[in-house]
Amino acid sequence: MTRPKFAYRDGDTFVHGVDARAKLTALVVVSLGLTWASAGVTAAVGVVTYLVARSAGVSARELLRDVRLVLVILVVGTVARAVSDPAGLVPGAVAGTVASARFVVIIALAYTVSATTRPGDIRLAVESFLEPLPSVEETDWGTMFATAARFFPLVFEESRRVRDARKARLGERRSWYSRVRSTAFTLLIRTFRRADTVALAVEARAYSSERSSLRGLVWERTDTAFILVACSVAVVAVVV
């Protein structure tokens, strides 16, 4: 099997070692900060994000390859913004580019987090966030997030299989519309089936909300420092 997009990759880098709670908190805080960020700050955060991703073993090439579909959507959005902005084509294009750049940085951050955090640790982090809330089944929510984190790459894997099956029978010679239509339809059905199988696999092994865990999360001083840096980035993004 080829490693699907957004899947966890084992490693012992600094980012791998950061507590899942710290990484998820940093992702949310920086993403919120980026919502208000100027072009310059967005670019700076983008550079920092790239360095963090690189240190975690994620190359720019992999990142671009895996999120290229999202990039296409953002380019289309930017063009739409440019032609529809009442201020004119150039200001519209600039505003659209900055907005798209923010999304690109947020996606790169999310990609880095998912590539360096085990779904099991995401489960524990979500459980820990929800634990103080009354009448919330934190174990079920945690498992739901972890399963989604596992399932997201499987959808990409199915998509690759559908494309390969099409290519193997000279499907690339068909029109663009025909290719998209056949892929989307098949992918939808296979995704539902796969979801069903994952649910069965979980159920078959006696899933229970009273479950324990092989791993535990351990909060270190470096995690606190990580959060502080993330908060500082978010504050700078909002203030500057």
Add this chain to the structure above:
Amino acid sequence: MIRFEGVAHERDGERALDGVSLEIDSGGFVLLLGRNGSGKTTLLRHMNALLTPDEGSVLVDGVPTDEDGEGARRKVGMVFQDAGSQIVAETVKDDVAFGPENLGLETDEIRERVDEAVSAVGATALLDRSPYELSGGELRRVALAGVLAMRPDVLALDEPLADLDYEGEKAVVERVVGANQDGKTVVVATHDAEPFVDLAERAVVLEDGSVAEDGTPDELFSRGLEGYGVRTPCSYR
């Protein structure tokens, strides 16, 4: 003991199981044979309570599965035909630990069971690997380890040798035999009885969701089962 009492199950408007009555004794080794769509997988899924009967009942140690599905899943461990789809975690270690975690065991106990199960299937070297990096044979062994780690009384295996090369097949058969010798009940649904024919003490042939034949492999294969879409092992030709 697992008992099927007049079990019927409908799928997509058709009867996948139709009045199946069957008793599987503790510690036995049973082959489920039959062509594609004969109801083998559906029967196995009833043992693990992934499916419950539309008519009749399935009892695991005397308890109906539709009353205590979780209890049935603790006692009957099932390995799917597509082993890759059974993997629910991002590393082998986490996946094998998934079942014991669901049993609510202490961390040390989970660790012990994970080590024991991966060692039993010869997958210790794979512990920290991602499932995406594994071959078909390795995935199947990991799926088996994930079930063994729950220490079920019954192993329900759906086409456990599909897509395996000779070495992979040998490893899985050895582990299954070992589990049976340790006292576990083994139920294997398969097209290809050859690797199991000398090990199983009983064979049940399904046809259109009903039990068509039930006896020792020797009795059934001496008569030939080609009419049910089952290839006759070499030793009986």
